[in-house]
């Protein structure tokens with residue numbers, strides 16, 4: 029069975045004062061036994077270290093070090109205490125023009141530093157409406173996930189771009205269709221593809237989490253807005269524990 033993961037992406041939110049949310053989140057993680065990850069801004073990674081929680085970065089550069097002002101290297105995230113890093117989030121792909129090839133190179137950099145790469149893929153609304161989203165996603169998966177991916181070093185997150193931060197969550201049928209396709213592709217390509225964790229992301233809340241977690245090939249969630257407070261995130265962890 030793939031392992032369950034409740035992952036929170038704080039994006040460009042959070043100051044030292046926000047870290048008080050982590051205590052209760054860790055308590056819920058420990059009480060439920062669900063592996064729980066918070067990816068705060070890089071400035072908070074070291075300070076966010078909390079027993080019972082995994083801490084991750086939100087992106088890393090493909091190079092190990094160098095003249096890349098404003099970027100962050102995988103080994104810096106690891107050095108600060110991160111165990112995971114989100115790679116290829118649609119906000120990086122859109123706002124920073126990151127391509128599938130960039131994402132694949134970043135995933136390799138993450139692995140080289142001992143980080144687990146959470147590789148994100150997702151279609152735009154125009155791509156979905158054009159009816160070719162499964163082809164788009166299969167291609168993103170193939171090109172963004174390099175050879176060498178295993179169930180230990182990689183987690184895949186499906187996040188429809190139109191569902192991120194919009195309050196519009198994908199229908200259960202849409203999630204099933206995509207996740208079943210991703211599972212088939214991963215199983216065909218990687219020896220332990222059946223074991224890789226597949227997360228759904230995009231407007232996941234306590235209210236919709238239970239129906240999303242019923243989906244056979246959904247092993248957890250990548251949560252933005254609702255991961256910022258323990259009040260909203262803990263029920264999502266509990267919902268994942270129940271499925």
Ligand code: PGA
Pocket residue numbers: 037187191192193194195229230231232250251252253254
């Ligand atoms: P959201 O973000 O939960 O706020 O929609 C999800 C994500 O971008 O990872």
